[in-house]
Amino acid sequence: MAKIGINIKEGTLANEQNEKKEVIIGIDLGTTNSLVAYINTATGKAEAIKDVEGNNKLVPSIIHFGEEKQITVGNDARAFLVKEPQNTIYSVKRLMGKAFQDIAEYTSFFGYQVIDDNTESLVKIRVGEQFFTPIELSALILKQLKQRIEAALEQEVSKAVITVPAYFNDSQRQATRDAGKLAGLEVLRIVNEPTAASLAYGIGTNKEEEQTIAVYDLGGGTFDISILNISDGIFEVRSTNGDTFLGGDDFDQAILKYWIERNGWDEKEIQADKSRTQALRLHAEEAKKQLSQTDTFNASIEGDTGDFTITRSTFESLIQPLVDRTLKACKQALKDAKLSNNEIDEIVLVGGSTRVPLVKKSIENFFGKKAHDDLNPDEVVALGAAVQADILAGNNKDFLLIDVTPLSLGIETMGGLMDVIIPRNSKVPARTGRQYTTHLDGQANMKISIYQGERDLVQDNRKLGEFHLKGIPAMPAGLPKVEISFIIDADGITKVRAKELRSGIEQSIEVQPSYGLSEADMGKMLLESIQFAEQDMKARGLKEALVEGEQLILTTQRFIEKNGNLLSEEEQKGTQAHITALQEIMNVDEKDKDQIQGKIEALNEFTRPFAERLMDIAVSTAMKGKKL
Numbered sequence: 001m002a003k004i005g006i007n008i009k010e011g012t013l014a015n016e017q018n019e020k021k022e023v024i025i026g027i028d029l030g031t032t033n034s035l036v037a038y039i040n041t042a043t044g045k046a047e048a049i050k051d052v053e054g055n056n057k058l059v060p061s062i063i064h065f066g067e068e069k070q071i072t073v074g075n076d077a078r079a080f081l082v083k084e085p086q087n088t089i090y091s092v093k094r095l096m097g098k099a100f101q102d103i104a105e106y107t108s109f110f111g112y113q114v115i116d117d118n119t120e121s122l123v124k125i126r127v128g129e130q131f132f133t134p135i136e137l138s139a140l141i142l143k144q145l146k147q148r149i150e151a152a153l154e155q156e157v158s159k160a161v162i163t164v165p166a167y168f169n170d171s172q173r174q175a176t177r178d179a180g181k182l183a184g185l186e187v188l189r190i191v192n193e194p195t196a197a198s199l200a201y202g203i204g205t206n207k208e209e210e211q212t213i214a215v216y217d218l219g220g221g222t223f224d225i226s227i228l229n230i231s232d233g234i235f236e237v238r239s240t241n242g243d244t245f246l247g248g249d250d251f252d253q254a255i256l257k258y259w260i261e262r263n264g265w266d267e268k269e270i271q272a273d274k275s276r277t278q279a280l281r282l283h284a285e286e287a288k289k290q291l292s293q294t295d296t297f298n299a300s301i302e303g304d305t306g307d308f309t310i311t312r313s314t315f316e317s318l319i320q321p322l323v324d325r326t327l328k329a330c331k332q333a334l335k336d337a338k339l340s341n342n343e344i345d346e347i348v349l350v351g352g353s354t355r356v357p358l359v360k361k362s363i364e365n366f367f368g369k370k371a372h373d374d375l376n377p378d379e380v381v382a383l384g385a386a387v388q389a390d391i392l393a394g395n396n397k398d399f400l401l402i403d404v405t406p407l408s409l410g411i412e413t414m415g416g417l418m419d420v421i422i423p424r425n426s427k428v429p430a431r432t433g434r435q436y437t438t439h440l441d442g443q444a445n446m447k448i449s450i451y452q453g454e455r456d457l458v459q460d461n462r463k464l465g466e467f468h469l470k471g472i473p474a475m476p477a478g479l480p481k482v483e484i485s486f487i488i489d490a491d492g493i494t495k496v497r498a499k500e501l502r503s504g505i506e507q508s509i510e511v512q513p514s515y516g517l518s519e520a521d522m523g524k525m526l527l528e529s530i531q532f533a534e535q536d537m538k539a540r541g542l543k544e545a546l547v548e549g550e551q552l553i554l555t556t557q558r559f560i561e562k563n564g565n566l567l568s569e570e571e572q573k574g575t576q577a578h579i580t581a582l583q584e585i586m587n588v589d590e591k592d593k594d595q596i597q598g599k600i601e602a603l604n605e606f607t608r609p610f611a612e613r614l615m616d617i618a619v620s621t622a623m624k625g626k627k628l
């Protein structure tokens, strides 16, 4: 007998279509390989999806554009790397959220054409007569993954969690999010790869326990080490380090070089023959993978007379220097997190290259502890993304994921000063507000300019956007209460809102993604804030004195206008003389903070007795608070 489902809440009969529960997917959008995973409700476990042939879970992050503009993604695109390098795009993740100047040093790395249009805007890639952004190209990979899982589950999928490296900045995260949107996915969350990997192992599920985790990720072309702290279900990135040009590809290269020497070939000659080089490279990768299982490799290449024997111990001696480089980065990451090797509670191995026994052994030796390796290292990030997706679907409510802001966020106040609202290294999601007021009587508009950076003067920081709060009802200066709040969501996307509390008028913007801010830029900004700290402090002191002086002159003049009839001639004349003296010292070329402060004091000192006599207390309190 057939059963009929009834949805009691909605009073509807369940038909076949809504019998299937919505699935939120987890995606690892990798430099070399990408994957899609979900939580299989039957087993309750995260599972990566295979291709239609049921072979591969990994989708090589490669895109080929055919003559008829047909697009191939994944394994089938790989063959074109040799045949049509100019039409075959790989490693697009390296270009996400980057301006040309960020990658100018390593354009030779790409076999395709990266456009230098001499602007600060995002890079573009040229294929034939067409131009693509890294976002559009990443979207093609995401579309492929979406199709793959839709075919496997026989249902539509529209929501996803996508992972990114922990060091990705706002613009790179936003670019990833945009790629998802373009692929028809609603990106519910951008999650750090090391966080996802830890989640896949269920690390952090015990809310009582505070843990420190090292996530060692050696992929095809990149190496990342991340130190995470987990407490109360909150994941915090303590430090990251790595090498954006170190990975399994270098292992292949080392084997290839060894074979060239062993066979007495001329390296230049081999390199000139692109398709032979590519065949040899693929053979080297095969050898490397086999040596993760066996002690010797000696398979030949059809039609090639070379001797391709290599033992595991030879391979290990070839890659030892590369492995040592990763350990050096681990050391630095620990130092930055102010931890020693034995303070790490768990080690998680991520990336296909951690399958190499020497890599695993070295890392375990370094930390003096066994590493988690039960899950496939090349799947673990996608599996963790699926776990996070499941949490967002409401199936696992115990979690919260937290990251920190890399640079301070704030607004410009009078005198061009930076007023930090969210300090760097604050946990996100975050929400903070501060009250400001007007500096002119009847001021109807207020400009709010948003900056990112550590310097005291906004001109030295990075402008993210600006907007105007319009229509503030006419009030004396200092009376309106304008609350400016910053709301940063879990992906670091920031919404800034200004609200005049007396009238209720408000205005807000989502800060334009800070495209083109590279990691190097970020480091530079931090460094400069330290180098220029003293100079900045002086500049800030002077600006503050100037603003204070101007304000004081304004309020004093207004005070005299209003209350002149209540003051003696001596009081009026004396006040005017002090105002003039202050004005003059503020106008000299070589302005001096202490001199200005001195004149401010003198003016205050002079007016205090009669000001106190007359001062309207209510106005005086309202005048406190910073002015924009």
Ligand code: ADP
Pocket: 030, 031, 032, 033, 034, 058, 218, 219, 220, 221, 222, 247, 248, 249, 285, 288, 289, 290, 292, 350, 351, 352, 353, 354, 355, 356, 377, 378
């Ligand atoms: P990414 O994170 O960069 O997208 P992956 O984590 O998928 O990359 O790692 C890809 C790298 O892992 C490639 O260099 C590949 O050759 C290597 N790899 C995969 N399986 C093995 C194995 N069994 N032994 C050694 N290296 C492997």
Ligand code: MG
Pocket: 030, 031, 219, 351, 381
């Ligand atoms: Mg990876």
